[in-house]
Amino acid sequence: MNQHPKLDDPLVLFMPSGKRGRFPVGTPILDAARQLGVYVESVCGGRATCGRCQVEIQQGHFAKHKIVSAPDHVSPVGPKEARYAEKRTLPEGRRLSCSATIQGDLVVDVPQDTVINAQVVRKDADDKVIERRPALNLCYVEVEEPDMHKPLGDLDRLKAALMREWGYGRLEADAHLLPVVQSILREGEWAVTAAIHQDGEDDVPRIVALWPGLKNEAYGLACDIGSTTIAMHLVSLLSGRVAASAGASNPQIRFGEDLMSRVSYVMMNPEGRDAMTRAVREAVSKLVDKVCADGQAERADVLDAVFVANPIMHHLFLGIDPTELGGAPFALAVSGAVKARADDLALDLNPGARLYLLPCIAGHVGADAAAVTLSEGPHRQDEMMLIVDVGTNAEIVLGNRSRVVAASSPTGPAFEGAEISAGQRAAPGAIERVRIDPETLEPRFRVIGTEPWSHEPGFAEALGPTGVTGICGSGIIEVIAEMYLAGIISEDGVIDGALAARNPRVVAAGRTFSYVLSEAAPRLTITQNDVRAIQLAKAALYAGIRLLMEKQGVTAVDTIRFAGAFGSFIDPKYAMVLGLIPDCELDKVSAIGNAAGTGARMALLNRDYRREIEQTVRRIEKIETALESRFQEHFVNAMALPNKVDPFPRLAARVPLPARRTPATADAADGAPRRRSRAERAARRNRS
């Protein structure tokens, strides 16, 4: 194993990691991978029975790496490998790396099994390739039979065998295994598979589960507990494959739609915290049932689980009173990563299953934001990356390799369709896309669940009897942006009543005007108040972003990532027209879907990612918007469309923006003092 490599030993390059080294002829490829720290799964310990250590030998001349990888540079298929291939089938080109030995220079591909799931629910596993180094490993081992001359206990002989064959220096065992170790060893005729959990490099590895004979699969859960939706993936810890995904409404909605009303519920009801903890744990448990049924797995096969959540759901899931998060100083009970046993949280998985919760960044920026950060990795690259996750609050992360800052901005629920007269959640019947002809001021729109646009043939038929029911978050952004681009609203957000003369869709409503988007019952109008609500929300978001840009000392960002459901459906162009986000190349703005779920999967499949996000969160500078006087200033400036002070040259190059008034003029034009006090009230309301 520790032979010193010679210069004329064959050179082996592992892909995709790019790790390389020289090894003596005859070294099994698996041993070479281990010595280089390339993770290749193996359960049976080189017996060519588990089939987990498959690799693909690449052939050809790899000029960049100066390697010629030829078919005869690997040993021919031997009898053990042939027997495996016969019994279990080995895909063309694949070899068992425990049996195939190095005979010359090689390029070896370690397959990363990933599956792109259909986008059935919004929060779905994406197809990111995650290098595996799980906290939980299966180890098959043959144990010495009891011997009167060496009265070592069954468990002790098992430990000795695991240490000898799998290189563990020290091992502990979970207490729940004590009563069963005897019968499992005998049932397996002294051959067993142990699940060994080791989270930190310095932690003592622990035997947490045990099966007779060869056990060839173990699962983990990656779960994002959102305020409205809980999403869960069942993931093979051995291949990284997503075996099943499912989502469910968070049952806590019955205690209050938004997080702060749930905190109020806890404050008002002595039993409230318990009830809410039970509710979320039961919902999680039901999802476990669902993903296990879909993925054809048993609960007892689930051995590790990673959870992410916003701070309030994080606390409620852990059984912690979230009341402190409802007011200054917004003190988290625990901010660091949480490690526990599944049964500590009454979660019925394998009795030895472990849990890991990512760290929270701050009282308003939770483990979900940490997971998004882990997924997108601003700290891993040089470009200045802006990550925005819009919910009732917007979590904002901005940074690059050298520095990352984060904040939460009190946007309120307008972007989710609340506080909008015709607003509704994204669901069939809701308007999601809008275009307004700047000449005629006539609208066209598209409805969720209906293929044709409103002006296209077959729209009414496709729509069905329920008709258009409201307008969702992305529709609101588009209609207000299009109203602005068509000149129906000014950059100060005032609906221009004079246009009533050009099109009867502009109608008076008291002292202000509205725009009728849909005539059919129910009649949907965009009111002056709707525009104001969106202005407040976008001003809060933009002010938070500007504050972080100021902290970073930048006036532009290189990339923008929109996380979460809102971000998945919004058109970046309209977000920029309204001034939700700063100017940026449009093709550098992307939606990243359930990036929190991706971050959870990364932490599940590779414990190095746990250390990475723990260290990153410690490094992230947390900005509390409520304490920053500049936030109010940015907020007021950002009420205008796109906003009062910042130029949008890259947007303007693509979209013909209306001519701007000078800031001074704008300030004088439209009752700034009144607007300012509303903004302040809103900011205070969202924070207390």
Place this chain on the structure above:
Amino acid sequence: MNQHPKLDDPLVLFMPSGKRGRFPVGTPILDAARQLGVYVESVCGGRATCGRCQVEIQQGHFAKHKIVSAPDHVSPVGPKEARYAEKRTLPEGRRLSCSATIQGDLVVDVPQDTVINAQVVRKDADDKVIERRPALNLCYVEVEEPDMHKPLGDLDRLKAALMREWGYGRLEADAHLLPVVQSILREGEWAVTAAIHQDGEDDVPRIVALWPGLKNEAYGLACDIGSTTIAMHLVSLLSGRVAASAGASNPQIRFGEDLMSRVSYVMMNPEGRDAMTRAVREAVSKLVDKVCADGQAERADVLDAVFVANPIMHHLFLGIDPTELGGAPFALAVSGAVKARADDLALDLNPGARLYLLPCIAGHVGADAAAVTLSEGPHRQDEMMLIVDVGTNAEIVLGNRSRVVAASSPTGPAFEGAEISAGQRAAPGAIERVRIDPETLEPRFRVIGTEPWSHEPGFAEALGPTGVTGICGSGIIEVIAEMYLAGIISEDGVIDGALAARNPRVVAAGRTFSYVLSEAAPRLTITQNDVRAIQLAKAALYAGIRLLMEKQGVTAVDTIRFAGAFGSFIDPKYAMVLGLIPDCELDKVSAIGNAAGTGARMALLNRDYRREIEQTVRRIEKIETALESRFQEHFVNAMALPNKVDPFPRLAARVPLPARRTPATADAADGAPRRRSRAERAARRNRS
């Protein structure tokens, strides 16, 4: 702290450890102790409030150590110390080592609070001084209040404070603390006491319990689960003081008197294992109630517990099926030390309480024998020490610093009074001491609970109406030894019927004779079968000892320690006359009482002892008597009194032993073949 000491710095000697070092003038004595690794408890972290760090300054010229310890070599009592002394009283001569600083050469005594408990129950805490280094420590700490600028969680700030003030490099916390950390910190106004558990040097220290403000006491349990008796001590983890001790019958007696019948019960009854596990855990739990009530402690104040037991009770307590221990190869399910949480075994202590079970030595030599070994420490010294613990089996340990061997010998229950016609357990009414006049053959005896001997005035009155009820283990040893010394039985164990002519106490009973020990109802006689039963038991014990002596290559031992109840009451002289134990200076034979309980207390109060016994048990060579052909040979030879082959010169110097026949003659004299086959049958019965 790490200042390099100079040669003219004051010299400080700590007693009783004898550790010494030079420290700059002004160093607090507590710091000096820490630097030398001298354990001085401190909860408050040098605030002079907990009073745990008391030491005594010795005064005078300590010629052997070349130190003059003068009153002005320690700083005068300062204001903080004076305030403590005023509020809590400080015993004369005691100083708080956190406040008292070094001003010159000093001899400092670290008081080892130990209490000699009245011998109320047999298994009682003895007064051994145990240097303390518990796995569980209390740490008082003041935590930073939450701050919006630094959004670290409550638990995270607590950890940071503990790391800063108590020098921990890394800390984890038990999951059960997550829901309560918030309210405890606020109740204590950001001052709390944490219980930190760290068993192994390499283990990550864990916060396992938390109290608001200063918590000044924590307890541990040291418990010996014997086959017939469970003994428990409640021990202060801070002072080492035994706060309470209690014993109870093992309720498993209802499943079978001896261990093998309990194993049979499990084999016969599918629910038997569960029922027996529940029974022993409930009995332990009741004892916890009792010691807590007696010691005025709460269950929630108990944070650590050490258990020792024979292999079968060890397995049943852990919920392990003991059936495997009932037959070859006598395979233990677990032999190494077991670490668990109290709630893993459904034991209701503090929710963070930990358990530690000492390792078992072999399938017949349990954690109780390991605890006795730890207590007596043959591996710590040079003399060849023999430890004998007689129960239904006899556990035998023999060794010194360079090598330790151990075995179990199937003595059967004769020494406990079973299989003896007039035998009974040690209890009031049982004969425990016997003398026989070699001239008249008349006996004298003493009865448990009765002060005068049978021939002394007032005996009948003191005895009361129940009278003499039977004869206990130590009484049986004495009566048979005295019968031998008086010539009533020969060295082959035959009761000499010819003596019926000299004293009517020798009476015929079928083909053999008996000796009437007590005429009063019930009439107590020693029958030929009784003598044979003791001969079988003592032969088994002696054969085991001889086997181990052979393994060690010695023909004599330096010291003999008798553990357990039997050993506490037996007179070593008679044990040697009967040939239970090899020849030895009588004053080097001692009873050590409940040494298993002492070993448990040592492991409770000092985690270094846990490592010591784990290493020692790994090193001990385990001898399985059933596999050793020489055992049968020794067994047959040991049937004679004292035995057939070994001389007892040191015993003979004190006790006039009857003249011996030569081995050859003895063999021919008394039907050896018949005896041999009985011996073999007995050996087999006791082992299957």
